[in-house]
Amino acid sequence: MTREDPDRLSADDATILGLESAVITGHTLKLVVLEPGSGPLDLETLRTAVAERLSSQPRAMQRIDTSGPEPRWVEATAFEISDHVRRREGPGCASRSDLWQVVSKLMSEHLDHERPLWTFDLIGPLGDGREAIAARIHHAMADGISAVRFLDDVLWDPHLEPPPRGKRPGLRAASPQHSRVDEALRMPAAVHRELGHRGSRSPFDRPISAARELAFTVAPLPELKAIGASRPTRATVNDVLLAIVAGGLRSWLGAGEAALPHLRAQVPVSLHHRDEGAGELGNRDSFMNVDLPLGEADPLTRLDRINAETSKRKLLDDAEELFDLFHALGRVKRVEEAAQRLAGSAREFSLSISNVPGPRVPVSVSERRVERLFSSSEPAAHHALRISAISCAGIVGIGLCTDPEALPDVARLAEAMEDSYAELRDASGCR
DSSP states (O other): OOSSOTTBOOHHHHHHHHTOOSSOOOEEEEEEEEOOOSSOOOHHHHHHHHHTTGGGOGGGGEEEEOSSSSOEEEEOTTOOGGGTEEEOOSSOOOSHHHHHHHHHHHHHSOOOTTSOSEEEEEEOOOTTSOEEEEEEEETTTBOHHHHHHHHHHHTSOOOOOOSOGGGSTTOBOOOOOOOHHHHHHHHHHHHHHHSOOOOSOOTTOOOOOSOOEEEEEEEEHHHHHHHHHTSTTOOOHHHHHHHHHHHHHHHHHHHHHHTSSOEEEEEEEEOOBTTSOTTOOBOOEEEEEEEEOTTOOOHHHHHHHHHHHHHHHHHTTHHHHHHHHHHHHTTSHHHHHHHHHHHTOTTTOSEEEEEEOOOSSOOEETTEEEEEEEEEEOOBTTBOEEEEEEEETTEEEEEEEEOTTTSOOHHHHHHHHHHHHHHHHHHHTOO
16 A cells, blocks of 8 residues: 555555455455353344444455455445344354354355455354354455454453564564665575476366365464474474474375375465554565475474475575565566466465464453464465464464365364374474
8 A cells, every 4th residue: 555545455455356256255264262151142242342443443344446447445334233243144053063064154155345344253152052253354454464463453352462562473573675786686596496396286286166165173382382392493383383284284195195295385474564553454475385295204304394494485585585576576567467377376386374373362252262263264276275373372273274176075184184293292202
């Protein structure tokens, strides 16, 4: 967004909006699982609590107008909180698998562009008394870090403030300014490392429909940190997550596909800076491409190889370089479109794996504690699997999303990742 026209969508947000189609909904989903209560959560109380806090997020009461030459944020007429905070009607939801089916259907439904692009759907109670909220937010409105801010500002009950935003995980110090000569020397090397490495055909290179199938699993954050700290070069939590995914894929794909020496994963990197305003939404992220060594049988060696690769990418700041490159290419539309096609090709990467830091302290909704928080992002054409993780008060919730017509049985991959985590934990001695 420019200073002169703050309601015009940024180039990144407009690009994401343009990806929406009959089979791409464009939104992310956060599944909030609440502890059992003495009765069902009161919908009107929840609506009132959310409505009172929407002023902190102006985009929450705006829609996107695409009638002009460029999409713009405009005030939504006749805004009704009941259109956005609602109880999901339908058959009973007694079990975990029932819940997964309900959120899978929600994931496949487009948000209404005549209204602000977010909804909170209350689901349940489940058979054990728990209830869930499926929070959908269009990616043109918020990326992963921005979506966490949105939930913090409008959904969680007021809670003790964490340390100042400048020290919160997921936010970076502003990158130092480089001279044009320095940029000219750095950029080609970053492009060579991240792009132009056409690999074998991906097992997820399949056309997709509008159908979605979701599955979820969890891992304790302290143990993920301990596993990383046990390695000679101190792997990060994200490295450990990638190693768990690699082990799960190695098992799930079976002997035929596992013969591939590696699968290339695209890992989104947040470029939100610490000096941003607390209410800023929108997208500011890039990526790095990481080889998952599926051909490696030893879980610790898999982790060490992933750690070595991500450490190199971060040291050289590849994500920032690619962000600058694509924005520079935006001045020449055809060149930019060609570069975007290259970066998004199924031969460049097989699947996307994201990890966003959520609340570090326990949070609640209508005085019901959040027991689990999961994230889900939709697959893309020729990338039929997407994996997303988010942390909440010491637990990492991992969401897996596929098109079941292209790639069925994602629940078995969730189980394979649980086994992969146990294998890595035991091998590292961090039980």
